[in-house]
Amino acid sequence: MQAKRKLQQLADHVTIRLASGEVRLIHKDCCATIGVASNAYFKYGQLGKAGRSRWLNIRPTVRGLAMNAKDHPHGGGRGKSKGNVDPKSPWGKPAKSGYKTRPKNRINKAVVVPRVRNQGKRRRGYN
Structure with a gap:
């Protein structure tokens, strides 16, 4: 039964x-671009005004310091006082200072043969 399921997959x-030399499993009904996608510099374009970014559903970026204490760990206080707090996200998790956010040892099951790493670098001791 297990072998049949594997063959079907x-x-x-x-x-x-x-x-890169990597071999991957991809679903047979997927679409792909062969070569390089056009208009690579699209992401560097200027939107020009706040309204245009709102059309794209991009909301304004508000600093945590400018919020009320109920809205952000950096908020509240008198005047522009930051308080003696470490940088945090709005949900209280550490931001910056090397706090890791990625899961450890995430295995990609689609990769059949991984790409060769350190291909162009000369290894020490083998000049």
Whole structure:
């Protein structure tokens, strides 16, 4: 039963070798761009005014210091006092200072053969 399920999974997917040398399993009905996507500099364009970013559903960025104490750990206080608090997100988790947010040892099941690392670097002791 397990082998049948494995074969069925492979029938739904195809293997693709990427430019990096990595071999990946991708669903057979997926679409892809071969080569380079056009208009690569689109992300550097200026929106020009606040209204245009609102059209794109981008909300204004408000500093935590400018909020009330109920809205952010940095908020509240008299005047512009920051208080002696470490940088935090609005939900109280540490921000900055090397706090790791990624899960450890996340395995990508789609990668069949990983890409070769340190390909262009000369290894020490093997000149």
